[in-house]
Amino acid sequence: MVMKENGSSRESGSVSRTIAADFAERIAAERAKNRIIGLGPLIVMIVLAIVMSVFVPGFFTWINLTSILQQISTPLVLAMGLTFVLLLGSIDLSVEGVMGFAGSIVALLVLNTKNSVDLGVLGMLIAVLAGTVFGVFSGILHTRLKIPSFMVTFGMGSAITGFGILSYRGIPASIKAPMFARLASGTLAGLPLLTWFAMVVFLIAFIVERYTAFGRHVYAIGENESMARASGIDADRIKVAVFAWSAFCASVAGIFGAIKLNIGEVIISNGFLFSTITAVVVGGTSLVGGSGGVVQSLVGVLIVTIIQDSMIMLGVNAYVQPAVQSIIIVAAVALTVSRGRKTIFK
Amino acid sequence: MEDVLFRTRDICKEYPGTVALRGIDLEVRRGEIVGLVGENGAGKSTLLRIISCVEQPTSGSMEMRGEQFRGRNLLDANKKGVGMVFQEQSLMKNLSVAQNIYLGRERGFRRLGIVDWRRMNATGAKVLDSLGLKDISPAGKVLELDFATRQMVEIAKVLDIVGDSEEGCLILLDEPTSVLNDSEIRKLFEKIRIIARQSNSVIFVSHRLSEVIDISDRIYVFKDGRQTALLDKKDANEDVLYEKMVGRSTSGEYFKVGSQTEPGDDVVLEVRKLGLKGFFKDVNFRLRKKEVLGICGVVGSGKEEVCSVLCGDDRPDEGQIILDGEERRFSDPSDALKSGVLSVPKERREEGIIGGMSVAENISLSSMDAISRHRIISGRARMDRANDWIRKLNIKTPGPKESVATLSGGNAQKVVFARAIAGRNKVLILNHPTRGVDVGAKEEIYQLIREITEKGMSIVLLGDTLDETISLSSRIIVMKDGFVVAEMESPKDDKPSQFDIVRYMM
16 A cells, blocks of 8 residues: 655645635625625715716706605605515515505595595505505415415516406596695695605614614525524514515505506506616615615615606607616626526526 | 433434434533534434434434423524534624524514614623623624634524523534634634533534544544444544544445456546635646546545536636646536536436436437437437446336436436446546445446446546445545645555545544
8 A cells, every 4th residue: 555645734724724714805805795785876876966967957956856856756665665575585576566456446445536435544544455465465375385476476466457457447537536636746845745755654664674673584584594584583474574565565656656647547557666676776685685775775766766867858768768777777786696606597 | 420411312313215323322411512523424413403403313312401302493402402503604694793693582672663772782792791702793794704703603692592501501513613713713612611611511513633632521433323432531532533433344345346447557637736715725636547536535625626626617726637638627517528527416316417307318418419410319319329328237217218307316326327428538527426326226336437447437536435435446535624635545455444544534
């Protein structure tokens, strides 16, 4: 037996140091990336605002500023719901359906052209509650039957859109309730009322995210669900609650839509899903879960709204606008997603 | 009688086809640090999973604090005073240190649903303090901490979860030192001793024997799922442990040692100064024609990564791979395959075969050119070849059209071999070729390896057991902590002993 020993200068310590150094390197890279993702969107927003102010005539005016703040009300409310869903690492594709549904039935529950019901504020509450119930369903189907969230919510969204159309049987109701007109045009301290309502939803979302165990648990599940479960967190219950919250937000957005357009029709929600997901992701909430938050989403909503607003002011073709949005979301995801050589994407 | 905190009685664990543990009687006294050592697959990790209730034993019982101990999951174990620090860390990087410590246990800090973070941080600071971790800020995010500090936090967390120090708790540490440097290890050991002084007990598992001897009061040695020795610290030295860890050698006939091929002189594959950051470094070896080169090493020694670099799955950070005198850089496994290097991976079901496809399709997967004309596959050529191989390798299948998924482990492995040989490759990389294969099929695979080398192929082998690697290889290199620490010939008439090799491995 011939034996050769390669003992010289190869203390095991030296490699454990390189492994340790490797870890340090990896952690530093992770931190750096996190800082970029944390600050990047804010910088982008500021740069965008400055650039648009310089190049788009009429952008930097009080009227346009309030117009932007008026425009963010609906996407901000939707984003507050979606942010939590994305933090879990799930997705909710039913927001448009829920929004259209809630907007449709609220029109039938307040003073309107189609029936004699006139429940006023109670009608709004019922509509929001009905929409929220669908979120609970989605959550239960997702967790109990272990169906991927995209599939459950996709199906749920189509079904609810159908229910929405059925509720007014093809001919949507126009709203005659005077309260709606007041809400649509009312302002407080110079800002539209709907924007204030959206801010309230934002504040609730912020408190839940930062100051409750629930909020932390959402982050924990997004980061590592099995460890979260091993720590005694009831992940299923939290997921159901998050989908319910998302549906609640979508329902509120539906009421907003009905208020703005004075009509109860499912198409009031068209296009909001994509722009909201764009906003949340651009803000820095990862599609794989665990990082981001509602403040980031507020920034994201502002970025997307500024871009949309500027495109309109610049007279960009309406059919080109969604394409620009698509490029933005793909770019945002490409910049933030982590890639491994052996990772297989499907 | 000594003050026993935890005890197992005749613990056995069976998996379909294998027995992972049998007759384990472990005893942990209060305030004691118990070391567990053994080769890969000796059953240490399985035992830890059973003690932490992540898995259930097939038979046997456990006792904690003098009472029957049993649980359905980790949480149950925690409630009864048993906590586990996992090898791969379980902290949530996106949360703060205190939020991690109290994850799932925020109840005490809540008022009207709002958590009082300041109070949680203050309490968390006390927890960290008790382990002398004053410099860790409980409000800081885990992401901002280095790896060693994260581990300390994890230990503090586990200790706090199970900590009922009057009764004493049991902390399980699975390979806690594998990515720590020397000074970090010293710090970790300090903390472990603090834990033990607070009348808690620790079970410590590591591949590094010197560390185990250093930290443990008593050491259990495991081999093939049995405990083979129990040593007091004063009686333990590395040589004794090595001796107790290695198994008896199986007869050479079983491994067909008699027909071991004499390697030729020409070098087929040469590796120079090969390195992959953080996994291995400065690896040199030559693989000659008809040679079986075995690589030995514990988990984390870098041997798996060497294989994945050789077959193009990972790109090396430094060094050269020279195939037939030409330097190569494989961009991916298919590139390596084109150059004649085929890998038979460990996770056969996931990586080696395509379960939904038929036996015939799998066999010809890596040699499509041979059965196709102008890129159109000839069904008949494929069937003919498949039938050929089924006969040659004695693959037990109803026919070539049968789905591979229905085959037994051994037969599926033979299909993989058929695919490899059919492709007329120069170098085969066999990663645990007999894992999950029954005894009879194992012997056939051994025979096959001899035939393959006789035909002129060369093999790089990671064996399932040390015994297997020694018996099949004509030369052996031993890796430890990312370096090649020894290289030895293993001719058929003068095989090195397992002891010789384990000495270098640990």
